[in-house]
Amino acid sequence: MTQISPALVTAFAPSGTLRASINLGNPILANKHPVSYQPVGVSIDLAHEFARRLGLGVELVVFDKAAASVDAVRAERADIGFFAIDPARSEGLRFTAPYVxxxxxxxxxxxxxxxxxxxxxxxxxxxxxxxxxxxxxxxxxxxxxxxxxxxxxxxxxxxxxxxxxxxxxxxxxxxxxxxxxxxxxxxxxxxxxxVIQQAMGTPASRGAEAQALLAAFVEEMKSSGFVAEALQRHGIEGASVAP
Missing domain, CATH: 3.40.190.10 (Periplasmic binding protein-like II)
Incomplete structure (x- = not known):
């Protein structure tokens, strides 16, 4: 990924913190740690890494169902999210290619x-x-x-x-x-x-440049082995890294 401009960082996270919508209803992507009860999983790892690239802290906005997680990003109560790509969800959102x-x-x-x-x-x-x-x-x-x-x-x-x-x-x-x-x-x-294509998404209002940055991040996370290593680290079976 290239140098990220301050304007693009602000576009992604107007509050100064990257708010990531997390769906605990999909255990392949996110779950609660059995001891700490904190959210863990590949989507949490990706959220932290993307926030690090932006030079920001991350706030996890946690939901039990996919629909609520999607609505939070669409309504801009969160800055990024992790959802299955579907035509019915396209309004108000910009998706990357799938990562899982x-x-x-x-x-x-x-x-x-x-x-x-x-x-x-x-x-x-x-x-x-x-x-x-x-x-x-x-x-x-x-x-x-x-x-x-x-x-x-x-x-x-x-x-x-x-x-x-x-x-x-x-x-x-x-x-x-x-x-x-x-x-x-x-x-x-x-x-x-x-076959469910799990991707990252951001509010459409953040613009094409923000979508392109998020898309480039996802491609790098796949090609570098980050996604595969995260799935393995969290003991996830039944999912594969998207091409």
Whole structure:
């Protein structure tokens, strides 16, 4: 990255501190440390490194759901964020290219007749999905015959499946695999129904130059091995560094 002008630093962080919107609802990107309970993960590492490049301190603005995290950046209550790229989120935001790819999968109960992802979108099936999540946005466009049941957060998605309120749970493959391994009664359908492109974003009002700087930062973090090392350091499986 080239020398960053004071004007561009101010454009990114008008308050003098870089406010980073963090979504704890995606454990591949962020989680709470088991001892300190502070946010940790690849998105936190990227936020700190970008703030260091700007010569600023960082403030983590933490949320439990993706939709709230996105809204904070769009409303300029945060200066950067970490979200899945989706056309429904484009208004008011400028995205980088993705830095991490995550698979979206389906979880069903053991007794379900469903054996393949293609069988899910048929009449009579109910699919639980986190409201406002990347899966919700994608499936809203792609599901035509099954019914989407929107609930608040990943744990509510899993609870709805186990309670028999829905036939399918949609979410992060890693999270669903963990649920299937944790206790009996549910199984993962093979393959994936989508690949989620996780990127960084900033308010559109910050301008094209700010977007270009953030985009260059993301490319450097991928090519230098920073993202791969962060995923490994935090013990993350089920995600890959984007090309």
């Amino acid at each position: 790819l995550i698979e979206g999968s389906y979880l069903v109960r053991d007794g379900s007749e469903l054996q393949d992802n293609a069988e899910v979108d048929t009449p009579g099936h109910r699919i639980a999905v986190g409201a406002g999540s990347a899966y919700d946005l994608f499936l809203t466009r792609e599901i035509h015959q099954a019914e989407l049941v929107r609930v608040q957060g990943a744990q509510a998605v899993l609870s709805a499946l186990r309670a028999g309120q829905v036939d399918v749970a949609a979410g992060i493959r890693q999270l669903l695999e963990t649920e299937a391994q944790r206790s009996s009664g549910v199984r993962l359908l093979p393959g994936r129904f989508m």
